[in-house]
């Protein structure tokens with residue numbers, strides 16, 4: 001069994017790691033038993049404060065009312081830039097690799113300081129103040145990093161919206177957090193394709209009258225629509241401001257950013273993170289988990305539009321004075337060896353990507369990997385969804401040539417930083433397991449009755465005590481934060497995932513147990529997809545489930561009931577799939593649409609998703625209990641017309 005396969009830590013490597021496994025166990029125990037002492041020490045090591053804290057932790061976990069480093073004062077941009085200037089002004093902070101292989105830039109900490117100060121002054125000139133929300137809708141270009149850091153510099157709260165989102169999705173997010181300023185680019189470029197970012201913003205803003213400023217980076221030569229009072233070119237604006245901007249003194253608990261994420265109900269939630277706890281844990285986890293050593297090049301392939309990009313492209317690495325790589329393109333452009341060529345070009349030491357990318361590349365064979373040297377690579381990371389042992393082994397053997405440990409990092413937008421993961425050179429590895437909890441993280445598994453499972457077993461994954469980078473609130477709706485995360489199991493934070501723990505205490509994440517589908521590491525709420533589908537005038541009702549998919553991990557299967565009198569057709573299927581792309585974004589497109597004259601419901605009218613999931617997964621021999629169905633014949637029809645793959 002894969003579970004029994006262990007890759008022990010390489011002894012020689014362990015000698016160079018920051019800590020060893022005994023240190024891990026000792027420090028872990030301290031972090032749980034004496035969190036105040038533990039976190040105070042770490043904060044002193046990792047973060048610079050303008051004023052000290054009066055109390056390390058204050059609050060009530062069960063109510064989602066927590067404060068870390070109470071009353072302390074600091075600034076995130078100062079920590080990520082200014083603090084390093086005396087020693088690192090000439091060191092590269094960001095290596096930018098453009099979509100085309102001949103385009104790249106090295107941005108030093110000195111350059112970064114200037115660029116961020118200018119951007120901050122532009123924001124100020126447009127009237128942005130501490131506490132104001134700023135929407136960032138950007139391609140993966142250095143200005144995206146400048147924009148985020150500029151917000152933190154003046155105490156504005158950024159809300160980054162992934163560049164793949166549609167105008168409607170941007171509008172909803174801008175309205176929900178009342179952003180009055182947007183930072184974007186005329187166009188993005190990915191895999192040789194142009195993305196009309198500014199055009200999307202213009203469409204979104206038709207329904208956002210309060211937005212007074214749109215700062216536009218000129219990334220391509222293309223023209224764009226223009227609203228003279230509202231829009232400003234970034235390159236013009238920065239030429240009119242100073243390149244010095246003092247860092248605002250922020251409270252440890254001041255809001256740092258909002259990031260929208262999908263849940264099982266309703267519209268996406270604006271997950272809010274605060275300043276000190278988030279920064280500390282992002283930096284600290286980056287250092288320990290990736291065993292980051294001075295001078296190394298760290299590459300996280302995520303987009304800054306997701307939390308992985310926030311914590312491990314920007315805040316963690318920069319707080320640690322690291323060199324971080326930011327990649328605009330895709331793994332298969334111009335060809336399937338792009339990742340590995342970039343690793344050789346920039347001598348990347350640590351590489352962190354998602355299982356879906358690995359599975360896609362694996363399906364293209366070993367040759368594109370083997371044509372590169374990858375001699376600089378020292379360790380590998382995985383994030384976003386469970387990594388199947390087959391992909392793990394391929395990553396280990398072919399990409400890492402059996403010399404690079406793999407850290408499989410489990411965490412969430414809400415957790416802010418990694419919660420369960422091996423530490424490179426410290427933890428023995430098992431392919432497919434996220435292994436052991438990070439410092440300060442106390443997970444438990446609960447059974448169907450909410451009872452704690454002891455020892456080996458399987459259950460719903462919860463966290464039992466506060467950690468510094470935990471979600472503080474859902475923007476504008478604290479009750480929703482409490483209801484979503486702290487209600488299912490009173491006293492615990494519920495992750496929405498189920499997991500197994502083996503005899504060695506290793507965790508194996510199974511996946512979501514709520515109505516969230518993880519498609520290629522992107523989190524989609526079934527409720528959101530269904531609301532999008534029923535907006536279409538020909539759709540009466542829709543039910544969406546996930547099903548296992550070789551490359552994407554999971555894909556979206558949509559059952560759609562049409563309005564009376566509407567004829568189904570393949571063209572209509574295509575139209576509905578495109579409709580979802582327009583409503584949410586292309587990454588949310590259903591893989592399969594099945595027209596359903598009726599949906600399986602209980603007598604009280606609740607859709608029985610369990611049955612829909614089974615049909616989508618082709619597990620029709622084990623539908624489970626169907627006695628509560630109002631109309632059993634509905635299921636027969638769905639089975640008969642299911643889309644075979």
Ligand code: WT7
Pocket residue numbers: 261307308382383384385386387408409410411412413414434495496497509511512518521522523
């Ligand atoms: C959900 C969170 C963590 C940043 C990227 C996604 C799944 C994440 C793993 C992993 C198994 C994982 C979980 C989690 N997930 N990492 N290493 N192994 N599952 O953040 O969009 O907030 O999604 O992603 O289901 O709950 P997110």
